[in-house]
Structures are given as structure tokens and as C-alpha cells.
Amino acid sequence: MKLQLCYAPQTCATVPFITLTEAGADFEVLNLNSRSGDLKKPEFLNLNPKHKVPVLTIDGEPLTENLAIQVWIARHFPVAKLLPADPIQEIKAISLMAFFGSGIHPHLTPNARPENYCDLPGSADNVKKVGNKLLFEDFAVVDKLLAGREWFFDHFTACDAYFFWCFRRGISFKLDLSPFKNCMAHLERMQQRASVQKLVAHEQRVMEAFAKAA
Numbered sequence: 026m027k028l029q030l031c032y033a034p035q036t037c038a039t040v041p042f043i044t045l046t047e048a049g050a051d052f053e054v055l056n057l058n059s060r061s062g063d064l065k066k067p068e069f070l071n072l073n074p075k076h077k078v079p080v081l082t083i084d085g086e087p088l089t090e091n092l093a094i095q096v097w098i099a100r101h102f103p104v105a106k107l108l109p110a111d112p113i114q115e116i117k118a119i120s121l122m123a124f125f126g127s128g129i130h131p132h133l134t135p136n137a138r139p140e141n142y143c144d145l146p147g148s149a150d151n152v153k154k155v156g157n158k159l160l161f162e163d164f165a166v167v168d169k170l171l172a173g174r175e176w177f178f179d180h181f182t183a184c185d186a187y188f189f190w191c192f193r194r195g196i197s198f199k200l201d202l203s204p205f206k207n208c209m210a211h212l213e214r215m216q217q218r219a220s221v222q223k224l225v226a227h228e229q230r231v232m233e234a235f236a237k238a239a
């Protein structure tokens with residue numbers, strides 16, 4: 026089986042990069058520069074007309090949407106236990122990832138692209154402020170979930186990889202997330218994992234290469 030991950034630095038394609046690594050999968054990475062228009066090129070639009078990463082191609086067949094990609098990886102690499110074994114816990118894990126993807130992710134995006142939400146001159150700071158109020162409500166919910174726990178479930182799962190990206194992305198926007206102490210501790214635990222260290226090294230190499238090419 027040939028796996029190729031369409032990836033762009035700092036984006037939510039970070040999530041399957043980590044889970045594929047945790048799964049011990051053999052995968053190629055296609056590094057794309059979302060800022061220089063790679064996602065709007067015809068060859069990428071053929072894979073994903075929504076012009077978004079991640080895309081995981083499985084023997085040439087594209088799979089889009091992070092939640093589906095996480096479930097696919099967990100099902101195809103069961104030894105890695107990327108979802109809880111108990112069916113109720115498993116569906117709760119999928120529910121949690123749906124919240125990360127459809128609740129938290131859209132509240133992060135105004136920081137990156139405020140103009141997609143309001144194009145009135147001078148509105149960017151307000152768009153971010155409104156989005157960040159909602160984002161902080163989400164992080165407060167997750168902070169409670171993580172109280173007294175190492176991981177969201179009784180061992181590391183795909184949920185931990187997904188939330189790691191959400192929280193780290195918030196920090197990359199220079200938001201003060203220090204009040205979310207359990208989320209901060211989770212981030213630090215994630216940073217100890219070999220999969221995350223591999224991701225960070227890869228991300229840095231790709232960002233340097235893109236900066237050189239610019």
C-alpha cells in the first residue's frame with residue numbers, strides 16, 4: 026500500500042503526520058506551500074477541489090477531512106491503538122475529534138485569515154477578538170477534560186495528536202494560553218514524543234526551504 030500525505034507547515038496536516046508516525050506507517054510527504062498558491066494548482070485541485078490539506082492518498086485514491094483520515098489510520102494500523110478499543114469510548118473519541126475539527130478549528134482560522142470573515146477596512150483586529158473569545162471558551166472546555174489526566178483516554182490516541190495541533194496553533198498566533206494549565210501540560214507531554222519531534226524537525230526543514238525559495 027502506497028501512502029502519500031499532502032502536507033503544509035503549521036496547518037492541520039500536522040495531525041496525520043503525527044498519527045501516521047505513531048502508527049509506524051511507511052508514508053511519503055508532499056510538502057506544499059499554502060502561502061504561495063500550491064493548493065490552488067490544478068494538480069492539487071484534482072486531489073482536493075476544496076483546496077485544503079491534509080489529503081492522504083491511499084494507492085493514489087485521495088482521502089480528505091482530518092476526522093476521516095484519523096479514523097482510517099486507526100483502523101488500518103490497529104496495533105498502534107490510535108482509538109480506544111471499547112466501542113463507547115471509541116465513538117466518544119470520534120465525537121471529540123469532530124469538536125476539534127468543526128468547533129475549535131474554525132475559531133483558530135480568523136487569526137490566520139481575518140479577511141475571509143470580514144473585508145471591511147480595519148476590521149481584522151475585531152474579527153480576531155470575536156474569534157478568540159469563542160476559541161478561549163473551547164479551550165476552557167478541553168482544559169476541564171484534561172484535568173488529572175495524561176491523555177484524553179486511558180492511553181495516547183489520535184485525539185491527543187489532533188488537540189496538540191489545535192493548541193500549538195493557538196500559541197503560534199501569540200495568544201496567551203497559559204491560563205489553560207492542563208492543556209499546557211498536555212502540550213509539553215506531546216513535545217516529548219518521538220512523533221512530535223519528527224514533525225517539528227520536518228516542519229522546520231520545510232519552512233526554511235520555502236523561505237529560501239521565496
Ligand SMILES: N[C@@H](CCC(=O)N[C@@H](CS)C(=O)NCC(=O)O)C(=O)O
Binds near residue numbers: 035036076
Ligand atoms: N475540514 C478540513 C479543514 C482543512 C483545512 O482547513 N485546512 C487548511 C489548513 S489548516 C487549509 O488547507 N487551508 C488552505 C486554504 O483554505 O486555501 C479538515 O478537517 O481536514
